[in-house]
Amino acid sequence: QVQLQESGPGLVKPSETLSLICTVSGGSIRSYYWSWIRQPPGKGLEWIGYIFYSGSTNYNPSLKSRVTISVDTSKNQFSLKLSSVTAADTALYYCARHISASGIPFDYWGQGTLVTVSS
């Protein structure tokens, strides 16, 4: 059974960079696409971007200038960096898997990790 687990600081200061890691267990990170998705308090889900295990990426244009997603196949992990954060970036951050670049759902998700942006 594939499991995803998000990890990283729960508190980030404004203007700093948010960094999260998603660790994949029970399966290989190879041959799949891996996304980051977030949900601000009281709001809907927002797709941040994805990475293919080979390293190709696709970001949401609304966040593209601040987002970097990378993958480490040797550790079965992928990561998210979001720069210049503000209070608007406070959210529950999820990582998820999909088997194609489009047309396919997110079939496995992590439980999410809450990141608060505050001084």
Add this chain to the structure above:
Amino acid sequence: DIQMTQSPSSLSASVGDRVTITCRASQSISIYLNWYQMKPGKAPRLLIYAASSLQSGVPSRFSGSGSGTNFTLTISSLQPEDFATYCCQQSYSTPFTFGPGTKVDI
């Protein structure tokens, strides 16, 4: 971006009730519509993909229908474990977008 809307935003129901949730896309997304169940502190769960295909392991009381811009999720007989928030998502094109969710409570 493709905008997704859902109705109702919340509903109250009882065990055994038939529940229907509607999702609409701002443009045609063919059948590339997925439904998720969300509970606090738990990983979101894929219920339905490609508008009407039941994900493995999901009870048959869940069903989906629709194509183009209009979609529905139906729970034929609500069970206690079904009280949750349900969210639709289009996987037709990036950026992938989600509906705002429908909270189903007692």
